[in-house]
Amino acid sequence: MTGDDEAEPTRDDDGVLDAQRPGFVYFLGYGLMAPIARFVFRPTITGKKNIPKTGRVILASNHLSFIDSLVIPLTAPRRVQFLAKSTYFTGTGPKGWVSRNFFTSIGAVGVERGAGQAAQDALDAGRRILESDNAFAIYPEGTRSLDGRLYKGRTGVAWLALTTGAVVVPVGLIGTEEIQPVGAKVPRIRKIAVKFGEPIDVSKHGNASSGKARRQATDEIMAAIHALTGQELAGSYNESPPAGALHKIADRVFPRERR
Known part of the structure; x- marks a missing residue:
């Protein structure tokens, strides 16, 4: 049950849902949701000019709430995609239709849950988005902070940036x-x-194959996020992620390199 302008999402051989070009559902959802959200919540938005209008860009943000994955796409000046569990796109009946079209409308890309290869599949999904000259949003902390502190970043963000040549725009969410x-x-x-x-x-910082380069690049990104938010620094990884499926995916995607 999708409109003619919105193709059904498909999976590749690794079980990753392919990124879709924006269609009718995306433009309708974004066109309606963005002005409503800005009217209701009246967010203070600064630095929109820092986001390149074209090309590969990673939006690396702190993470305080599930709502963050709505706030970033609705306030950024260009289409932003991010990862979500694939079951949001594969449900049946009216509920499945609503879920599929909602997450499509906010730029989500589905990834399968699972151990082993799942982490690399998720990173590869982000890489494909970036290599198509799109914008991709991720949370280097891996999962949301339950105490409001800013945790140490995991190096998946650096791997993506160094592998694809994407620039990284730090994002600070407050409140x-x-x-x-x-x-x-x-x-x-x-x-x-x-x-x-x-x-x-x-x-x-060096090549994506270097653990030292990934660590240094990630630390630079996290320092920039801290400068925007002023959060207290935890000085450690967020070791107790919530039990939600999306956060389990994030926990695998952003490994805890300790160099």
């Missing part, structure tokens, strides 16, 4: 945890701030 606190099912109306920092070229 999103007040819209939908942990355990809350209904969002609340609260003021938030979205800060897009200056683009970072991490190529100076």
Whole structure:
């Protein structure tokens, strides 16, 4: 049950849902949701000019709430894609249709759950998005912070940037945890701030195959995010991710390199 302008998502041989070109559902969803969200929540948005209008760009953000994955696509000046579990796209009946079209409308790309190859599949999905000269949003912390502190970044973000040549735009989200606190099912109306920092070229750190280069690049990105948010630094990885499937995927995608 999809419109003629929105193709059914397909999976490759590794079980990763292919990124779809924006169709009618995306433009309709974005056209309706973005102005409504800006009117209701009245976010303070700064630094939109820092996001290149074309080409490969990674939006690397802190992570405080499930709502973050809506806030970033709805406030960025260009289409942004991110990962979501594939079952959001493969359901049947009216509920499956609503889920599929909603996540398509906000730029999500499905990945299969599972051990072993699943982590690389997810990274490869992000790489394909970037190699198509699109924007891709990820959370280097791997999962949302339950205590409001900024945790150490995992190096998947650096691998993506160094592999694809994408620039990294740090993103600072402030107040999103007040819209939908942990355990809350209904969002609340609260003021938030979205800060897009200056683009970072991490190529100076070295090759993607170097653990040292990945670590240094990730630390530079996290320092830029911290400068935007002013969060207290945890000084460690977020070792206790929520039990949700999407967060389990994120935990595999962004490994804990300790160099």
